[in-house]
Amino acid sequence: MQYLAQALFVAIVGAAVWLFSRKIGNIRRVILMGKDETIETDRNKRMSNLVLLALGQKKMFKNPLVAIMHFVLYVGFIIINIEVLEIVLDGILGTHRLFAPMLGSFYSFLINAFEILAFAVLVFCIVFLVRRNVLKLRRFMSNDLNGWPRSDANYILITEIVLMSLFLLMNATEGVLIANNVSPYAEHAVGPFVISQHISPLLSGLSNTALAGIERTAWWLHIIGILAFLNYLPYSKHLHILFAFPNAWFARPESYGKMHNMPEIQKEVALAMGQDISTNPVLSQLPDAPPNQFGAKDIFDLGWKNLLDAYSCTECGRCSAACPANSTGKVLSPRAIMMKTRDRAEAVSKVLAANNGQWVDDGKSLLHDYITVEELRACTTCNACVEECPVSISPLDIILKQRRYLILDESNSPGEWNAMFGNIENNFAPWKFNPEEREAWVNG
Template identity: 55%
Template structure:
């Protein structure tokens, strides 16, 4: 019975990490359904992006209030993980505050953890008020109804509960240290929980031990639950922000990716010695599909983008089409892509690892043509995203499919392209008159 808590802890840890590993394998499999593409820019440029944007939170602080609150939560969860490491070691070996031998350094660490935990708790409360009391417009768009809205709130509740459990655990521990209880070595500084410990004055040693152990177990089990909740939540960006910014766009935002198959056709047309009527070789590969109609036509980087989306809505709030009442929401483009990819993944699992067409696709079943053609391609959404997500690339690939595979461009665009072909300009002017504007 002496080692029963240690055995139970190891089992809980194994189940939590095992389930997490399973979800990571599913995530990796789904992303690998996309096309493999070459990375943009050099490694140095990509590492620079990751250091500035993911680690340095460069684009978060563009909006100071939300940025500062996010930095507090970000630092809090990263630094407090040192405390999680101590809990895991203690849980496995039955020790208590294994890092106490660090002495004054440990005092500083625990004090820092406590101050950050309090700041995280305050930030979470402010975040909840911004969403639910102030009702900021970007959190109440149509795509944020149902699960996305509940998910955002549940994450805040989980974070708040974890911080309260951490401080409660420390408060009971501090009280036990003051009582000289066995196994509770006097170590650490407790600027926040020492104040909470005042409420526990007069409690018996057995009551304090029960509170400390309960908070300890609930805290670590809550962390394991949160770790596995990430896969089903917008908070997956905690894990994916770093690889996403590393693989993010480096070239100028206005640069357009050319299709290799189209480049080859143009090169053939421009080659005076080539025979444009020559039949393709028998073993020649069929031409690649132009653009994208489903998630398998997108690149792995675009699918990684979809899973990394934080649903913060900065892209949608900056989108001029959305601001003028158009149906387009760049955030919805990413959410729809992720939802369709998850649907495909579930059907692959149901079919024992193979994909069978299901009569559905990203185009029309998730993203409408009206949304795609509402985009002005201004890149405001790309510039606004704090983790280098590129909704415009998905929109443009799906437009390519409509134009080049289905000849389904809007009438206005067909008229413009016809004018360019016939008149050398998008307007219906005679070629002789196309430069008359400069004389006016």
């Protein structure tokens, strides 16, 4: 019976790891379909972003109370799952609390630390559920989150509550079994458990057989729940738990709000003005023929970092809450831009999966089918969304690339914009004044 349980455990873990790896592999393939781009940052800056932004959640501390709760939730859940290593080894080897003899009294300290964190995670998940569903904070009630996104957030919080409850129930039941001197629990007396000892009296009237059954059931449900959670992540906004780290590592080093010129246009302008481009290492390497397309129509035209941004989005809505266009009732929502980019990436992933990794045109594109012209035109390029994002995402970069496609490839821009473009081209300023008279206003 013991060997059958071990074989079943190995099969479940193996299937979970395989399914997770396959899905992550598909996401990686889609991200790498984005255009190649080099992000040059020194290693110290990268490490600083990794520690302060991804792990330390620096930007969230603009609201200290919420930041502390989220930090405990995040770090607590990660640390608690260190015990998953022991559970996996126990399941494979058929042992019970494998690390207890090795770590001695330090093991009891660790388990109690995990219990405190588990209880904090449980409480804060309830608080976050209340904020979303009872207090109904404005940024959680946005139409961006209608349907699955709103349910997704609740499902994750409920799952974490269940997992933490199972962890505490498992320890509470074991505490009673240890007190009853039942093997193998009594062989490694790791109690008393700082939190679950308060649950143990509720179980003291049960038989040892029933207690052992509850402990084993909680143990199995806990690990199966964690494996299910692992495979749910790639389909959820909570993928940012993993992707926040590479996204912070590859964060752009430029100052916020810096817009990137298009080298192809720079070259044409330089040649038109009679400049020598041979000394420019970027422009001189460009082909003489003009590019087939400017800007971005679909995800293939975005950079791989844009797609990594989309999969790293937490859907927290801080970007949209800070957006002046969104605040004044415009249709633009930076959060929706990222969600729609990810939706399009997922649609592309399904096409690739259905065609053995080969792209077959599905007749859709990110621009027009997912993101509308009205959304793009509403952006003021103020960069508030980038400033607010806790994981270094830039909705603005995607907006700019799509607006460039609209204007340069589709000639799709309002008359007011066209007038401004003409003035800049002819007068070197947005206004229709002769550049030679630019300083005339100072006279008198």
